[in-house]
Amino acid sequence: MLSTIALYTLVPLAAALLSGGIAAVRAPGPRLTSGLQHFAAGVVFAATAIELIPAVLERSPWVAVAGFAAGIAVMFTFRHVGARIERGRAARGALGVPVGLIVATGIDFLVDGVILGAGFSTEAQVGVLLTVALAVEYLFVGLSLSASIAGTLPTFVVALLPAVLAVLTIGGALGGAVLLGGASPALLAGVLAFGAVAFMYLATEELLVEAHESGETSVGSVGFFVGFLVYLVLSELIS
Template identity: 40%
Template structure:
């Protein structure tokens, strides 16, 4: 654990900085809908590339179907539960309240950090590639968080404090993932990796792409998904 934890936290520092940068961008000038859609498509493509090229083949090579099934099922169940809780909180609190939104973002960021830690179950290269994909996703999340708080009339100090909390959640999640990875047997590692695959699939299909399709999109924005996929694919081939 002592050797893995510093490496994981170093990798997690990059998406943590991306959250801060995204928040600063929104504080200066909110990106347009077209730019947001393009970034979301690109981020979805990069994350999907890591899944298709690295994480899923690694699970296949491990050949542990039952731990994989259990871990994957638990990942799906958790993501659907979080969606249900978030939807209920949003309906209960009304449009102007941001507490439910910030809580959901905090859980999402903490889970992303945990996935960075767990991705090292497949190797350092996989951890690096997943971190690259999550940098873009968390950059957009920082933009979304600051924009939502500004729209609700929150003070700048609240935005800064919330951004700091998201960064802490990411780093704590990454540390937790590294500790779990260093403390369990290979069977549990396989289950945790399958759990991470389910969470990332949900991130791509039910968050990034759904939000990217909320606005009318152009062929260029759609092409960003495939650009993100092939770029990370080529990077993987060159590493």
């Protein structure tokens, strides 16, 4: 099981590496970036609605409520801390490397890994579909991260940083699988509910916010629904 999970984690790792390479060579323009971020947000929302939430409700709804509440508290605490770091750097005139964004992305990737491990512990199909969602997520989150540090750090750092952070996903996935391999349905429900919040936070507070800042277009907005539809079709084909 662990070797299988490790193999699947290489997919989002490769996506993160690809994103850094693209940004290092030539980052996409604002409108294309907006459309791609909408698409990624649609995939992430679909993974939450189709895989995580049903798996949670089938096991222990009340534990899921607690896990969801914990996820809200943790994710918005991270947001608050990251915002304070960036404000402090701005006040000191240190407007170069976005340390807060890098730290938040690393934490997000680690949490994603734990959720992936929990997904495989729940059902192999859930793990496979979450892998697809993470690959799309890492491609566009990594692209945004690399684009934000381009010009402030060496090119090789711009290219490799998303992949380096994605290594945290491998550790999180293997750790999650070990710790949750024999977990009760209630505990799995709580972890998956926490993961649902992490996924939705990423889509609403990062991908869609950045997409709207890049430039809102009707074509870009359609990308959200196309992403949701693509994941839905993949879910039906794999099942």
